[in-house]
Amino acid sequence: MTNQSWETLSNQAVAAAGIVYFLSLLSYLVQWASLRKVPVGRKATVSVGVGGLQAAGLDTSPVAGDGSTTTNARRVEMTGRLGLILLGLACALHFVALLGRGMAADPNRVPWGNMYEFTLSGTFVVALIFVVARRRLGLDWAGPIVAAVVVTLLMVGVIWLYEPVAPLTEALNSYWLVIHVVSAVISTGGFTLGGLCSILYLVKERKGPTTSGYLSRVPEPVVLDRTAYRLHAFAFPVWTFAVLITGPIWAHQAWSSYWNWDPKEVWAFITWVVYAAYLHARATAGWRGRNAAYLALLGMATLWFNFIGINYFSTTSQHSYASGAPALTSAAPAHR
Amino acid sequence: MSQTKLPEAHADAPEPERRTGELTLRELGRWTWRQLTSMRTALVLLLLLALVAIPGSVIPQSGVDSLKTSRWQSDHPKLTPIYEKLQLFSVYDSPWFAAIYILLMVSLVGCIIPRTLLYWRAMRAAPPAAPRNLDRLPVHTSYDATDPPAEVLARARVLLRKRRYRVLDGSDQGWVAAERGYLREAGNLLFHLAVVLVLVGFAMGGLFGYKGGVILVVGNGFTNGLTQYDDFDPGSLFDPSSMEPFSFKVDQFDVQWIDSGPRQGMARGFNAHLQYRESPDAPQQTYDLRVNHPLKIGNTEVFLIGHGYAPVITIRDGDGDIAYSGPTVFLPEDAGFRSFGVVPAYDAKPTPIGLQGWFFPTYISVDGNPMNLMGDLKNPAISMEAYVGDLGNDDGSPQSIYELDTSKAAKVTKADGSMFRVDLSPGQSVKLPNGAGSVTFEGVERWTRLQISRTPGMHLALGGMVAALVGLLLSLFIRPRRVWVRADGHTVQVAGLDRSTAGDVGAEVEEVVKGLRQLNEPGPPGPGEKEPA
Numbered sequence: 001m002t003n004q005s006w007e008t009l010s011n012q013a014v015a016a017a018g019i020v021y022f023l024s025l026l027s028y029l030v031q032w033a034s035l036r037k038v039p040v041g042r043k044a045t046v047s048v049g050v051g052g053l054q055a056a057g058l059d060t061s062p063v064a065g066d067g068s069t070t071t072n073a074r075r076v077e078m079t080g081r082l083g084l085i086l087l088g089l090a091c092a093l094h095f096v097a098l099l100g101r102g103m104a105a106d107p108n109r110v111p112w113g114n115m116y117e118f119t120l121s122g123t124f125v126v127a128l129i130f131v132v133a134r135r136r137l138g139l140d141w142a143g144p145i146v147a148a149v150v151v152t153l154l155m156v157g158v159i160w161l162y163e164p165v166a167p168l169t170e171a172l173n174s175y176w177l178v179i180h181v182v183s184a185v186i187s188t189g190g191f192t193l194g195g196l197c198s199i200l201y202l203v204k205e206r207k208g209p210t211t212s213g214y215l216s217r218v219p220e221p222v223v224l225d226r227t228a229y230r231l232h233a234f235a236f237p238v239w240t241f242a243v244l245i246t247g248p249i250w251a252h253q254a255w256s257s258y259w260n261w262d263p264k265e266v267w268a269f270i271t272w273v274v275y276a277a278y279l280h281a282r283a284t285a286g287w288r289g290r291n292a293a294y295l296a297l298l299g300m301a302t303l304w305f306n307f308i309g310i311n312y313f314s315t316t317s318q319h320s321y322a323s324g325a326p327a328l329t330s331a332a333p334a335h336r
Numbered sequence: 337m338s339q340t341k342l343p344e345a346h347a348d349a350p351e352p353e354r355r356t357g358e359l360t361l362r363e364l365g366r367w368t369w370r371q372l373t374s375m376r377t378a379l380v381l382l383l384l385l386a387l388v389a390i391p392g393s394v395i396p397q398s399g400v401d402s403l404k405t406s407r408w409q410s411d412h413p414k415l416t417p418i419y420e421k422l423q424l425f426s427v428y429d430s431p432w433f434a435a436i437y438i439l440l441m442v443s444l445v446g447c448i449i450p451r452t453l454l455y456w457r458a459m460r461a462a463p464p465a466a467p468r469n470l471d472r473l474p475v476h477t478s479y480d481a482t483d484p485p486a487e488v489l490a491r492a493r494v495l496l497r498k499r500r501y502r503v504l505d506g507s508d509q510g511w512v513a514a515e516r517g518y519l520r521e522a523g524n525l526l527f528h529l530a531v532v533l534v535l536v537g538f539a540m541g542g543l544f545g546y547k548g549g550v551i552l553v554v555g556n557g558f559t560n561g562l563t564q565y566d567d568f569d570p571g572s573l574f575d576p577s578s579m580e581p582f583s584f585k586v587d588q589f590d591v592q593w594i595d596s597g598p599r600q601g602m603a604r605g606f607n608a609h610l611q612y613r614e615s616p617d618a619p620q621q622t623y624d625l626r627v628n629h630p631l632k633i634g635n636t637e638v639f640l641i642g643h644g645y646a647p648v649i650t651i652r653d654g655d656g657d658i659a660y661s662g663p664t665v666f667l668p669e670d671a672g673f674r675s676f677g678v679v680p681a682y683d684a685k686p687t688p689i690g691l692q693g694w695f696f697p698t699y700i701s702v703d704g705n706p707m708n709l710m711g712d713l714k715n716p717a718i719s720m721e722a723y724v725g726d727l728g729n730d731d732g733s734p735q736s737i738y739e740l741d742t743s744k745a746a747k748v749t750k751a752d753g754s755m756f757r758v759d760l761s762p763g764q765s766v767k768l769p770n771g772a773g774s775v776t777f778e779g780v781e782r783w784t785r786l787q788i789s790r791t792p793g794m795h796l797a798l799g800g801m802v803a804a805l806v807g808l809l810l811s812l813f814i815r816p817r818r819v820w821v822r823a824d825g826h827t828v829q830v831a832g833l834d835r836s837t838a839g840d841v842g843a844e845v846e847e848v849v850k851g852l853r854q855l856n857e858p859g860p861p862g863p864g865e866k867e868p869a
Contacts, residue, residue, distance in 0.1 A: 167594065169602070171628060233812045236812070240808060244804075248801075252791075253630060258791065258797070261427075266393040280379060284375055
């Protein structure tokens, strides 16, 4: 296959994946709507309060035996399963899109050389984590959210960030591209999932206990709070590795100085500090629940502002993917 | 950071003549120290550090991009003096920024020392004795055992030791206490200590290091010394005599231009072929200097960070003598390498001649306007204005070599007063009107911009950061927990206490119970046998 046809394949696969993600979302939404009528079948909780996510997972067993409930329950089960299958299919298409992106470049390379490709890779990681870890972590309730987030981000990527396949700028041409960006993607995904848990926590805490509808399928606030903490605790060391270890090493090689106070670096540091404060406040000040959730959301805001916003606010950033390279440093990375 | 409140030493000895709130100097110092080293202060300082870093990411920084900063300053004449007073153009070098991170460092040190002592004692301490009522603990369970309590407790000791608990035997009072996860606090301390190391390493780079830039036309050499740099930015404690005595020459510079596709016109594959000597009497070596592949000589590193064109221009004066000749560095203005430069011939007779204007690597004419197509040398051309008269080089004021002071000079025009430009392709010459002289565009050479820097403390900072990550992992993922087993008569009680944040000790207690009960049974459970509920 020629580079051109790989690129076409990638674009078509993105479109197809987007459509299938959307169908998956629709299916999940039908399930969501049907769930309004089904009260949650409560499982007996273990005496010492363990079991966490599993216990609060999606339980679709019909409660009463009358006809309409059985039909409804069957619909719930079918739409849920269909949503999952579609999500898996979309994820496979998504992978084809990434593969095509990498194969279309000359020379072949990892598909995260610009913002569009980074978005493509990041959303793929989110979908993949969900598909793989769904059963183990009892994440069934998160299906509609994952489908919605992924399809939205894909649309943002295709509409605003799209760039044709192009060779890497010189400074990106390094194996640190794999290490640095992969760790950044993983931690960004982790923080985002943690942030989603915090949002759900806040919503659920405000609404109070419910017995039917989607929110009742979401784990208890205490479990959400703990899941959010665990996701953040996982993502924070990875972020530290990406931003404060591999980033400076690469910056030193490419830009001659391991810390340049480049706007992207400054904001990555700000994000690091906010999440450090979050973990610290939880560990020593015993901040749980609402205050911790707000701090986590502040961290997520700085994270996403750094990813998207700073490229438009500041043109001095050496990380800027926007065109219009500062000419004096044209041999240096102008396009990141 | 220390949470322990020390008892107020002076509380029981009030001096009668003092008014409320009055402190002696010593007390004030102690109060300040305690405030500074409190955990809340450290958190506030940390968030403050993030907050004050924001202006530096929005306002152009002279240390990051001086060109953009000076442009911004001329665009905002009213704000500039205020910003300058607040040092907003060099936030990260400013005293108030330094004040925050030095305070943070002091606060960290103030936390680490007392906590290390606490940890030292805690690490050597035995687990605390079992509480009287285990069922008051948040996680507890019990079951009926057939074995005598002493046997159950002996089994519990073995089991808990196997699960890597430190065990305290209280069998004579009917309990076993166990604790694990002592390394969490060690990780915590390591993290904070490592952060201090990183700050020290970072400060060392700023104080003792230097960075300098030099633009070298290909074929020219460089000997490491203060006078050889175009710009030089030393740390405040930098010692010039410590500079390494290396020298190098840029032999050749390769660059590839992309001719098609979405990145058409982008350059890549930069390679500056260097010949270098580590010291004047060392053997000559070669190195291909590329982006991402700096040359390391001793503790100094050489980086390739820019390139451009140097048109070779010869100016003859009115007498026909060569007044200026050689490659002149033009600075690129855009990604297409349309470059601006000045060529001053101060020694021309009868009056100095100066040229200022543009160089186009690939010149095309669109409706009579000069345009540049791309950065590759496909059709090089210069288009410059000529000035004669006083170019201001006599008054001794420093002048940039990239600017021409034309305030007292006259622009050269044709005899009829119409516009005159020096528009030349390589090999062409043009006579200036009125017999002022002539200009020849001989050809084009390339220049490379090299950054040379020494950053002491870099490895300390890196090592510190790695240690911080290790400490972080320990402190996040080691779960310190306590487990107690109490056996009275036929009832065995097991309780657990999670001392970390993501407390979920229930599973652990279950495992312990399961272990105790499995050992309790005569043999391993058969294949069809169900686990006891």
